[in-house]
Amino acid sequence: MSTLVMRNQARQLLHNKFVVVLGGSVQRSMYKDLVLLLQTDQCLTLSQLKSKGEFSFKQDVLVEGGRLGPMTNGTEYREVRQYRSDHHLVRFYFLTRVYSPYMESILEDFRQGLKPDILVVSSCVWDITRYGPECLGQYKENLHKFFGQIKTIVYHDCLILWALALPLSKRINGGFLVPEVSHLAPTLCYDIIAANFYSCRLAEAYGLDVLDLHFHFRFRLQHRMADGVHWDGLAHRRISGLLLHHAADAWGVDLYDPPSPAGGVALQRCSMVRHQQRNRSDQFELVPPNSATDPHMWFPSQPPLCWQQDAAAAGVEVLHSPFPVQPRPPPGPRFPADGRRRLAGQNSLLPDNPWPRQQVYVGVRKPFSQMDFSAGDCFRFCPHSQANDPRVRRGRGRRTNFRTHPYPPMSGRWAADKRTPYSGDTSRLDSAWTEW
Structure with a gap:
């Protein structure tokens, strides 16, 4: 921003x-x-x-x-x-x-x-x-x-x-x-x-x-x-x-409104509809590219009543949807009672509007998302564990930034024979340990 x-x-x-x-x-x-x-x-x-x-x-x-x-x-x-x-x-x-x-x-x-x-x-x-x-x-x-x-x-x-x-x-x-x-x-x-x-x-x-x-x-x-x-x-x-x-x-003021003329009034408050439309993210498409030809897409011809009342109270003209309005298609074969066979792999509980809502991705830092009150009138902080975090940076061909095993590496005949259980004879074990 x-x-x-x-x-x-x-x-x-x-x-x-x-x-x-x-x-x-x-x-x-x-x-x-x-x-x-x-x-x-x-x-x-x-x-x-x-x-x-x-x-x-x-x-x-x-x-x-x-x-x-x-x-x-x-x-x-x-x-x-x-x-x-x-x-x-x-x-x-x-x-x-x-x-x-x-x-x-x-x-x-x-x-x-x-x-x-x-x-x-x-x-x-x-x-x-x-x-x-x-x-x-x-x-x-x-x-x-x-x-x-x-x-x-x-x-x-x-x-x-x-x-x-x-x-x-x-x-x-x-x-x-x-x-x-x-x-x-x-x-x-x-x-x-x-x-x-x-x-x-x-x-x-x-x-x-x-x-x-x-x-x-x-x-x-x-x-x-x-x-x-x-x-x-x-x-x-x-x-x-x-x-x-x-x-x-x-x-609720838009700082980037066109400047008022000399002697004009200050910045005016805008309604919730206008504020959301001007401050929404441009990373996501609100409408799929083929919405004009998709028969399963439907958009309301007017905004909800609460938005209209909010805009009327603020004295702002209600902005209608600029997208093409398609009639809602008749319900498809979703239940066995209608006597028709469903298509293979068809979801029987499809939503009315298959296009997902606009997603909001939380930033890297969520302020105080892992901080909470605890008993005793004090604060409790839960630190993030990086031991199993895939985002921890590790060097290529080098040792990682934390120890992965408490024992030294094994090589030679000891490494080859480590899967073979040994009995009372420990001569092979002693010779392998000497070589290592």
């Missing part, structure tokens, strides 16, 4: 929408890329990615913190930015913990003031590195508190998107990794995976949407910066595309 989103598409999709981004320095770059995408199709430069706490970026305003206060790498650092135009409002809050007194003040702002339409949240790296040896347990408790609070504050139609942390390098030079916790750097990339797994399952349990950025960028490490934490402008443009595509799918 292409994630390329242009300026006009982003402006129409976020028309009269209030977007809030909560997170650390990586999420600040995500906010900057959204602000830049609403104005131009260019990507962020290196200097724009490295800048921190500036007074203005692309006509936005520094509301709180940043250069208005102390510029530190501590957990007390604050930064609030906001971009506002005639029809767009984007705000960013810098977080060092997913739930804290500062987060409670942010939630109070949402409760008393304007509520967001899209809320993008991500907080992981600071939580599991800067708050002592018990930070992992506290992180799990804070996730429960935040997910439970945010669902009661925002509107029910607000799109809450929990973004998982991006892959980290084993060599990290980020500002959050102070010398006191530098010993965590070699194993932090694995701790991130465990924290992502827990937060993802918990967010799904609370009914939130999850965007697995770790999965999308696990093979795009060439876009990661030299510090091992941050990412370049191309990566952040792809992240913006993933965010907007997720929002479009949640709202």
